[in-house]
Amino acid sequence: MEEKIRTDLLEVNFGPQHPATHGVFRAVLTLDGEIVVGCKPVLGYLHRGIEKIAERLTYQQFIPYLDRLDYVSGFLNEYPYVRAIEKLMGIEVPIRAQYIRVLMMELNRIAAHLVNVGAQGLDLASMTPMVYCLREREYILELMAEVSGSRMTFNYFRFGGVKFDLPEGYLSKLDRFIHYFKDRLPEYASMLHRNEIFQARTKKHRNTEARNCPKALLHWTYPQGLWHRKGPQERRAIRDIPHTGL
Amino acid sequence: MSTSKDIAKQKFGIDLSPMPAPETALMINVDSAKAVETCLKLRESGFSILTMLTAKCKDNGFEMVYMLDNWETRERVFVFASLPAQDPKIKSLTPDWEAADWLEREVYDMFGIVFEGHPNLQRIITPENFTGHPLRKDFTDTD
Numbered sequence: 353m354e355e356k357i358r359t360d361l362l363e364v365n366f367g368p369q370h371p372a373t374h375g376v377f378r379a380v381l382t383l384d385g386e387i388v389v390g391c392k393p394v395l396g397y398l399h400r401g402i403e404k405i406a407e408r409l410t411y412q413q414f415i416p417y418l419d420r421l422d423y424v425s426g427f428l429n430e431y432p433y434v435r436a437i438e439k440l441m442g443i444e445v446p447i448r449a450q451y452i453r454v455l456m457m458e459l460n461r462i463a464a465h466l467v468n469v470g471a472q473g474l475d476l477a478s479m480t481p482m483v484y485c486l487r488e489r490e491y492i493l494e495l496m497a498e499v500s501g502s503r504m505t506f507n508y509f510r511f512g513g514v515k516f517d518l519p520e521g522y523l524s525k526l527d528r529f530i531h532y533f534k535d536r537l538p539e540y541a542s543m544l545h546r547n548e549i550f551q552a553r554t555k556k557h558r559n560t561e562a563r564n565c566p567k568a569l570l571h572w573t574y575p576q577g578l579w580h581r582k583g584p585q586e587r588r589a590i591r592d593i594p595h596t597g598l
Numbered sequence: 599m600s601t602s603k604d605i606a607k608q609k610f611g612i613d614l615s616p617m618p619a620p621e622t623a624l625m626i627n628v629d630s631a632k633a634v635e636t637c638l639k640l641r642e643s644g645f646s647i648l649t650m651l652t653a654k655c656k657d658n659g660f661e662m663v664y665m666l667d668n669w670e671t672r673e674r675v676f677v678f679a680s681l682p683a684q685d686p687k688i689k690s691l692t693p694d695w696e697a698a699d700w701l702e703r704e705v706y707d708m709f710g711i712v713f714e715g716h717p718n719l720q721r722i723i724t725p726e727n728f729t730g731h732p733l734r735k736d737f738t739d740t741d
Contacts, residue, residue, distance in 0.1 A: 396723035404732055439620055570641075571696035 359385045368397050411437060411511070419505040424467050427453075427460040427496075430509040437511050449513035455526070456496065456508065462533070463492040473544055476553045481543045488536055491529060498522065602644035602668045602675075610639040614675055623674040630662065633679040634689045637664050641695065644668045645675055651691070651701035653709045655735050659683040660711060664691075681711060690716040708733040 362383045367373030376398040382390030402421065406414045418433055419426035431453065438445060445453075470485030493503045498519055500508035508515050544550050603624060606612040614624040628636045637648075645666035654661040664677040681688060690713035691698040702713045703722040710731035713719055721728060730737050 396725075399723045401732060404737075 361389070415509065416505065416507045419502075419507060423504050424464040425460055426504055426506045427456045427508070428464075430506065431457060434509045434511055441511070443512045445512055448517075452499075452514050452518060453509060456499065456506075456514075459492050459496055463489045463496075466492075469540065469544065473550065476550055478543070478547060478550060481540060484536070484539060484543065488533060491532070495525065495529060498525075601671050602640070602673050606640055606643040606645075609643060612636065612639060612643070617676065623676055625676040625678065627678045627680075630679040630681050630688050633662060633664065633677060634691050634694065636677055637666065637691060638694055640666050640675060640677070644671065645673070648691075648695060648697045648701075649674075651698055651705065653681075653705045653711055655709060655733060657735075660686050660709060662688060662705075662711070686711045687714055688712075689714050690719075692716050707731065710734060 364381045364383055365378055366381050367378040368375050376395070378394040378397070380392040380394060381388050402417060405417060415430060415434070418429045421429045466485040466489045470482035473481035496506065497503045499516065499522070500506040603614050606614060612626065614626050617623045617625050626636065645668045647667040647669060648664070649667045650663070650665035652663050654663060660681040660683070662679040662681060666675050666677070667673070679688065686709075688711060690702060692702055692713070693715055699718070700722060702716055703719060705711050706713060706719055707721045707723050708731055724732065
Protein backbone atom coordinates (compact mmCIF):
# COMPACT_ATOMS: atom_id res chain seq x y z
CA MET A 353 0.00 0.00 0.00
CA GLU A 354 1.30 3.40 -0.89
CA GLU A 355 1.64 5.68 2.03
CA LYS A 356 0.89 9.35 1.59
CA ILE A 357 3.44 11.52 3.30
CA ARG A 358 2.74 15.21 3.45
CA THR A 359 5.76 17.30 2.47
CA ASP A 360 6.29 21.02 2.78
CA LEU A 361 7.72 23.03 -0.06
CA LEU A 362 11.20 24.27 0.71
CA GLU A 363 12.87 27.29 -0.86
CA VAL A 364 16.61 26.98 -1.43
CA ASN A 365 19.12 29.39 -2.94
CA PHE A 366 21.31 27.71 -5.51
CA GLY A 367 24.17 30.17 -5.85
CA PRO A 368 25.60 32.75 -6.17
CA GLN A 369 28.38 31.18 -4.10
CA HIS A 370 27.81 27.66 -5.39
CA PRO A 371 30.87 26.63 -7.47
CA ALA A 372 28.72 25.75 -10.47
CA THR A 373 27.35 29.29 -10.70
CA HIS A 374 30.79 30.97 -10.59
CA GLY A 375 29.39 33.70 -8.34
CA VAL A 376 27.42 35.32 -11.15
CA PHE A 377 24.01 33.71 -10.92
CA ARG A 378 21.47 32.53 -8.38
CA ALA A 379 18.51 30.23 -8.84
CA VAL A 380 15.79 30.28 -6.19
CA LEU A 381 14.62 26.68 -6.22
CA THR A 382 11.38 25.39 -4.77
CA LEU A 383 11.83 21.81 -3.61
CA ASP A 384 9.20 19.22 -2.88
CA GLY A 385 11.28 16.62 -1.09
CA GLU A 386 14.00 15.87 -3.59
CA ILE A 387 12.10 17.13 -6.62
CA VAL A 388 12.58 20.62 -7.99
CA VAL A 389 9.12 22.02 -8.65
CA GLY A 390 9.98 25.65 -9.25
CA CYS A 391 12.92 27.79 -10.28
CA LYS A 392 13.33 31.55 -10.31
CA PRO A 393 16.57 32.76 -11.88
CA VAL A 394 18.20 35.85 -10.36
CA LEU A 395 21.01 37.46 -12.31
CA GLY A 396 23.02 40.63 -12.51
CA TYR A 397 25.80 39.70 -10.08
CA LEU A 398 28.45 40.41 -12.69
CA HIS A 399 26.86 43.47 -14.27
CA ARG A 400 29.43 46.22 -14.25
CA GLY A 401 27.61 49.01 -16.03
CA ILE A 402 30.08 49.18 -18.89
CA GLU A 403 27.74 51.42 -20.92
CA LYS A 404 27.66 53.92 -18.08
CA ILE A 405 31.46 53.88 -17.81
CA ALA A 406 31.61 54.58 -21.55
CA GLU A 407 29.56 57.74 -21.13
CA ARG A 408 32.35 59.30 -19.06
CA LEU A 409 35.23 58.43 -21.38
CA THR A 410 36.40 59.64 -24.75
CA TYR A 411 35.86 57.25 -27.62
CA GLN A 412 39.48 56.09 -27.72
CA GLN A 413 39.63 55.60 -23.97
CA PHE A 414 36.86 53.04 -24.10
CA ILE A 415 38.67 50.50 -26.32
CA PRO A 416 40.53 48.70 -23.44
CA TYR A 417 37.26 48.10 -21.62
CA LEU A 418 35.98 46.07 -24.56
CA ASP A 419 38.59 43.34 -23.98
CA ARG A 420 37.10 42.81 -20.55
CA LEU A 421 33.53 42.26 -21.69
CA ASP A 422 34.33 38.64 -22.46
CA TYR A 423 37.86 37.71 -21.60
CA VAL A 424 38.11 34.77 -23.97
CA SER A 425 37.29 36.84 -27.06
CA GLY A 426 38.76 40.31 -26.68
CA PHE A 427 39.40 40.99 -30.37
CA LEU A 428 35.87 39.95 -31.27
CA ASN A 429 34.49 42.46 -28.78
CA GLU A 430 36.76 45.30 -29.86
CA TYR A 431 35.81 44.92 -33.48
CA PRO A 432 32.08 45.83 -33.51
CA TYR A 433 32.70 48.99 -31.50
CA VAL A 434 35.62 50.14 -33.63
CA ARG A 435 33.74 49.29 -36.82
CA ALA A 436 30.62 51.15 -35.68
CA ILE A 437 32.61 54.32 -35.03
CA GLU A 438 34.30 53.97 -38.42
CA LYS A 439 30.93 53.64 -40.11
CA LEU A 440 29.61 56.71 -38.32
CA MET A 441 32.67 58.73 -39.29
CA GLY A 442 32.92 57.30 -42.79
CA ILE A 443 36.52 56.14 -42.27
CA GLU A 444 37.95 53.78 -44.85
CA VAL A 445 40.30 51.16 -43.41
CA PRO A 446 43.47 50.16 -45.32
CA ILE A 447 43.26 46.67 -46.76
CA ARG A 448 46.31 45.47 -44.81
CA ALA A 449 44.74 46.52 -41.51
CA GLN A 450 41.52 44.76 -42.51
CA TYR A 451 43.45 41.54 -43.11
CA ILE A 452 45.32 41.85 -39.82
CA ARG A 453 42.06 42.35 -37.98
CA VAL A 454 40.44 39.32 -39.56
CA LEU A 455 43.53 37.19 -38.84
CA MET A 456 43.51 38.22 -35.20
CA MET A 457 39.78 37.66 -34.83
CA GLU A 458 40.02 34.20 -36.34
CA LEU A 459 42.90 33.25 -34.04
CA ASN A 460 40.86 34.56 -31.14
CA ARG A 461 37.85 32.58 -32.28
CA ILE A 462 39.84 29.33 -32.36
CA ALA A 463 41.21 30.07 -28.87
CA ALA A 464 37.70 30.75 -27.56
CA HIS A 465 36.36 27.55 -29.11
CA LEU A 466 39.19 25.58 -27.49
CA VAL A 467 38.00 26.77 -24.07
CA ASN A 468 34.47 25.76 -24.99
CA VAL A 469 35.43 22.30 -26.25
CA GLY A 470 37.71 21.62 -23.31
CA ALA A 471 35.21 22.84 -20.73
CA GLN A 472 32.44 20.75 -22.21
CA GLY A 473 34.61 17.68 -21.77
CA LEU A 474 35.37 18.82 -18.23
CA ASP A 475 31.69 19.20 -17.41
CA LEU A 476 31.06 15.68 -18.65
CA ALA A 477 33.79 14.31 -16.37
CA SER A 478 36.49 13.98 -18.98
CA MET A 479 39.50 15.87 -17.70
CA THR A 480 42.11 15.23 -20.36
CA PRO A 481 40.74 17.28 -23.30
CA MET A 482 40.82 20.47 -21.22
CA VAL A 483 44.57 20.11 -20.73
CA TYR A 484 45.13 19.46 -24.43
CA CYS A 485 42.90 22.39 -25.41
CA LEU A 486 44.65 24.77 -23.06
CA ARG A 487 48.00 23.67 -24.50
CA GLU A 488 46.94 24.77 -27.98
CA ARG A 489 45.23 27.86 -26.62
CA GLU A 490 48.47 28.91 -24.96
CA TYR A 491 50.19 28.69 -28.36
CA ILE A 492 47.53 31.04 -29.80
CA LEU A 493 47.68 33.43 -26.86
CA GLU A 494 51.42 33.76 -27.39
CA LEU A 495 50.87 34.49 -31.06
CA MET A 496 48.31 37.16 -30.21
CA ALA A 497 50.54 38.61 -27.49
CA GLU A 498 53.36 38.95 -29.98
CA VAL A 499 51.21 41.25 -32.07
CA SER A 500 49.33 43.23 -29.44
CA GLY A 501 51.58 43.00 -26.39
CA SER A 502 49.01 41.32 -24.21
CA ARG A 503 47.67 37.79 -23.84
CA MET A 504 44.01 38.53 -23.37
CA THR A 505 43.42 42.25 -22.88
CA PHE A 506 44.73 43.32 -26.26
CA ASN A 507 43.77 46.98 -26.73
CA TYR A 508 44.91 46.58 -30.33
CA PHE A 509 42.22 47.74 -32.75
CA ARG A 510 42.01 51.42 -33.53
CA PHE A 511 39.60 53.59 -35.47
CA GLY A 512 40.84 53.24 -39.03
CA GLY A 513 43.25 50.36 -38.41
CA VAL A 514 45.31 48.67 -35.74
CA LYS A 515 47.88 49.79 -33.20
CA PHE A 516 50.99 48.07 -34.64
CA ASP A 517 51.89 46.30 -37.84
CA LEU A 518 52.64 42.57 -37.66
CA PRO A 519 56.17 41.77 -36.39
CA GLU A 520 58.74 40.51 -38.88
CA GLY A 521 58.42 36.86 -39.84
CA TYR A 522 55.02 36.60 -38.21
CA LEU A 523 53.22 35.00 -41.12
CA SER A 524 55.61 32.05 -41.27
CA LYS A 525 55.04 31.54 -37.54
CA LEU A 526 51.33 31.56 -38.22
CA ASP A 527 51.86 29.00 -40.94
CA ARG A 528 53.73 26.73 -38.53
CA PHE A 529 50.91 27.03 -36.03
CA ILE A 530 48.26 26.14 -38.61
CA HIS A 531 50.09 22.95 -39.56
CA TYR A 532 50.69 22.09 -35.94
CA PHE A 533 47.05 22.66 -35.07
CA LYS A 534 45.72 20.63 -37.97
CA ASP A 535 47.60 17.60 -36.68
CA ARG A 536 46.08 18.04 -33.23
CA LEU A 537 42.47 17.86 -34.41
CA PRO A 538 42.35 14.02 -34.59
CA GLU A 539 43.44 13.99 -30.94
CA TYR A 540 40.35 15.95 -29.94
CA ALA A 541 38.20 13.65 -32.02
CA SER A 542 39.60 10.57 -30.35
CA MET A 543 39.21 12.06 -26.88
CA LEU A 544 35.79 13.63 -27.28
CA HIS A 545 33.47 12.61 -30.01
CA ARG A 546 34.77 9.07 -30.23
CA ASN A 547 34.68 8.76 -26.46
CA GLU A 548 31.90 6.45 -25.29
CA ILE A 549 31.05 8.39 -22.12
CA PHE A 550 30.92 11.65 -24.03
CA GLN A 551 28.64 10.10 -26.63
CA ALA A 552 26.33 8.57 -24.04
CA ARG A 553 25.89 11.95 -22.39
CA THR A 554 25.36 14.04 -25.50
CA LYS A 555 23.80 11.87 -28.21
CA LYS A 556 20.06 11.68 -28.71
CA HIS A 557 19.30 14.18 -25.98
CA ARG A 558 17.59 16.66 -28.24
CA ASN A 559 14.12 17.40 -27.05
CA THR A 560 12.11 15.83 -29.83
CA GLU A 561 8.87 17.24 -28.47
CA ALA A 562 10.01 20.74 -29.30
CA ARG A 563 9.93 19.79 -32.97
CA ASN A 564 6.17 19.62 -32.99
CA CYS A 565 5.52 22.27 -30.38
CA PRO A 566 3.96 25.32 -32.03
CA LYS A 567 4.49 27.33 -28.88
CA ALA A 568 8.23 26.72 -28.93
CA LEU A 569 8.41 27.68 -32.58
CA LEU A 570 6.34 30.79 -32.11
CA HIS A 571 7.52 32.14 -28.79
CA TRP A 572 11.17 31.34 -28.46
CA THR A 573 13.90 32.07 -30.90
CA TYR A 574 13.54 28.92 -32.96
CA PRO A 575 13.59 29.85 -36.63
CA GLN A 576 10.75 28.48 -38.69
CA GLY A 577 11.92 25.32 -40.37
CA LEU A 578 14.78 24.64 -37.98
CA TRP A 579 13.26 21.41 -36.77
CA HIS A 580 12.06 20.29 -40.17
CA ARG A 581 15.52 19.97 -41.62
CA LYS A 582 18.05 17.28 -41.07
CA GLY A 583 20.15 19.27 -38.67
CA PRO A 584 20.08 22.65 -37.01
CA GLN A 585 19.98 25.43 -39.52
CA GLU A 586 23.40 26.79 -40.20
CA ARG A 587 23.94 30.39 -39.31
CA ARG A 588 27.33 31.96 -39.81
CA ALA A 589 27.63 35.67 -39.33
CA ILE A 590 31.03 35.70 -41.03
CA ARG A 591 29.51 34.38 -44.25
CA ASP A 592 26.00 35.85 -44.04
CA ILE A 593 26.86 39.37 -42.93
CA PRO A 594 30.39 39.94 -44.25
CA HIS A 595 30.90 43.03 -42.13
CA THR A 596 34.67 43.05 -42.41
CA GLY A 597 34.48 43.91 -46.09
CA LEU A 598 36.80 41.03 -47.03
CA MET B 599 11.31 32.29 -52.74
CA SER B 600 9.68 35.63 -52.07
CA THR B 601 11.38 37.71 -49.42
CA SER B 602 9.80 38.61 -46.12
CA LYS B 603 9.87 42.22 -47.21
CA ASP B 604 7.52 41.41 -50.10
CA ILE B 605 5.25 39.29 -47.90
CA ALA B 606 4.97 42.09 -45.35
CA LYS B 607 4.03 44.48 -48.15
CA GLN B 608 1.48 42.21 -49.85
CA LYS B 609 -0.11 40.65 -46.79
CA PHE B 610 -0.11 43.50 -44.28
CA GLY B 611 0.73 46.59 -46.32
CA ILE B 612 3.82 47.23 -44.21
CA ASP B 613 6.33 49.28 -46.16
CA LEU B 614 9.89 48.50 -45.08
CA SER B 615 12.54 50.96 -46.15
CA PRO B 616 16.30 50.30 -46.27
CA MET B 617 18.54 51.70 -43.55
CA PRO B 618 20.91 54.49 -44.56
CA ALA B 619 24.15 53.19 -46.14
CA PRO B 620 26.43 51.43 -45.29
CA GLU B 621 23.87 49.40 -43.29
CA THR B 622 22.06 46.69 -45.23
CA ALA B 623 19.14 46.08 -42.88
CA LEU B 624 15.54 47.19 -43.33
CA MET B 625 13.71 49.57 -41.03
CA ILE B 626 10.32 51.02 -40.22
CA ASN B 627 9.20 53.83 -37.92
CA VAL B 628 5.87 53.20 -36.24
CA ASP B 629 3.60 54.83 -33.72
CA SER B 630 4.25 53.44 -30.23
CA ALA B 631 0.65 52.17 -30.02
CA LYS B 632 1.25 50.02 -33.09
CA ALA B 633 4.75 48.68 -32.29
CA VAL B 634 3.63 45.33 -30.89
CA GLU B 635 1.10 44.79 -33.66
CA THR B 636 3.75 45.55 -36.29
CA CYS B 637 6.24 43.13 -34.72
CA LEU B 638 3.66 40.35 -34.71
CA LYS B 639 2.76 41.00 -38.34
CA LEU B 640 6.43 40.95 -39.28
CA ARG B 641 6.82 37.65 -37.43
CA GLU B 642 4.08 36.23 -39.61
CA SER B 643 5.85 37.59 -42.67
CA GLY B 644 8.88 35.47 -41.82
CA PHE B 645 10.95 37.59 -39.44
CA SER B 646 10.52 34.87 -36.86
CA ILE B 647 13.46 35.65 -34.58
CA LEU B 648 13.44 38.43 -32.03
CA THR B 649 17.18 38.99 -31.88
CA MET B 650 17.19 42.17 -29.85
CA LEU B 651 14.86 44.46 -28.01
CA THR B 652 16.29 47.61 -26.52
CA ALA B 653 15.76 51.35 -26.16
CA LYS B 654 17.58 54.58 -26.71
CA CYS B 655 17.51 57.60 -24.42
CA LYS B 656 17.35 60.73 -26.51
CA ASP B 657 17.15 64.41 -25.65
CA ASN B 658 13.41 64.62 -26.19
CA GLY B 659 12.31 61.19 -25.02
CA PHE B 660 12.93 57.52 -25.65
CA GLU B 661 12.95 55.29 -28.67
CA MET B 662 12.13 51.58 -28.56
CA VAL B 663 14.15 49.37 -30.91
CA TYR B 664 13.02 45.90 -31.98
CA MET B 665 15.38 43.90 -34.16
CA LEU B 666 13.85 40.93 -36.01
CA ASP B 667 15.66 38.42 -38.19
CA ASN B 668 14.80 35.93 -40.88
CA TRP B 669 17.59 33.38 -41.01
CA GLU B 670 16.48 31.71 -44.21
CA THR B 671 16.38 34.78 -46.44
CA ARG B 672 19.02 36.52 -44.28
CA GLU B 673 16.96 39.64 -43.85
CA ARG B 674 16.96 41.87 -40.81
CA VAL B 675 14.49 44.57 -39.85
CA PHE B 676 14.52 47.27 -37.17
CA VAL B 677 11.25 48.58 -35.78
CA PHE B 678 11.55 52.00 -34.12
CA ALA B 679 8.89 53.61 -31.92
CA SER B 680 9.22 56.96 -30.15
CA LEU B 681 8.09 57.46 -26.55
CA PRO B 682 7.72 60.67 -24.53
CA ALA B 683 10.28 61.64 -21.88
CA GLN B 684 7.63 61.87 -19.16
CA ASP B 685 6.06 58.61 -18.01
CA PRO B 686 7.08 56.41 -20.98
CA LYS B 687 4.74 53.47 -21.50
CA ILE B 688 4.29 50.91 -24.23
CA LYS B 689 2.28 47.72 -24.65
CA SER B 690 4.25 44.61 -23.73
CA LEU B 691 5.27 42.13 -26.41
CA THR B 692 5.72 39.31 -23.91
CA PRO B 693 2.14 37.90 -23.83
CA ASP B 694 2.37 37.27 -27.59
CA TRP B 695 6.09 36.60 -27.91
CA GLU B 696 7.74 35.20 -24.81
CA ALA B 697 11.26 35.73 -26.08
CA ALA B 698 10.75 39.40 -25.17
CA ASP B 699 10.32 38.65 -21.45
CA TRP B 700 13.78 39.31 -20.06
CA LEU B 701 14.61 41.89 -22.72
CA GLU B 702 11.67 44.03 -21.65
CA ARG B 703 12.61 43.60 -18.02
CA GLU B 704 16.11 44.86 -18.83
CA VAL B 705 14.75 47.89 -20.71
CA TYR B 706 12.48 48.60 -17.73
CA ASP B 707 15.42 48.29 -15.36
CA MET B 708 17.80 50.45 -17.38
CA PHE B 709 15.44 53.06 -18.86
CA GLY B 710 12.31 52.94 -16.71
CA ILE B 711 10.02 52.30 -19.65
CA VAL B 712 6.87 50.57 -18.38
CA PHE B 713 5.60 47.62 -20.41
CA GLU B 714 1.87 47.35 -19.91
CA GLY B 715 0.67 43.77 -19.65
CA HIS B 716 4.06 42.26 -18.84
CA PRO B 717 3.50 39.30 -16.48
CA ASN B 718 6.52 39.96 -14.26
CA LEU B 719 7.91 43.46 -14.68
CA GLN B 720 10.65 43.56 -12.05
CA ARG B 721 14.24 44.75 -12.07
CA ILE B 722 16.45 42.10 -13.61
CA ILE B 723 20.05 43.33 -13.33
CA THR B 724 20.27 45.95 -10.60
CA PRO B 725 19.58 44.96 -6.96
CA GLU B 726 16.00 45.00 -5.69
CA ASN B 727 16.58 48.06 -3.49
CA PHE B 728 18.09 50.11 -6.33
CA THR B 729 16.49 53.43 -7.19
CA GLY B 730 16.53 55.16 -10.56
CA HIS B 731 17.21 53.87 -14.04
CA PRO B 732 20.93 53.94 -14.90
CA LEU B 733 20.89 54.41 -18.66
CA ARG B 734 18.75 57.53 -18.58
CA LYS B 735 20.77 60.58 -19.46
CA ASP B 736 19.66 62.41 -16.31
CA PHE B 737 20.76 59.58 -14.01
CA THR B 738 23.40 60.64 -11.49
CA ASP B 739 25.73 58.34 -9.59
CA THR B 740 24.42 56.71 -6.48
CA ASP B 741 27.73 56.72 -4.62
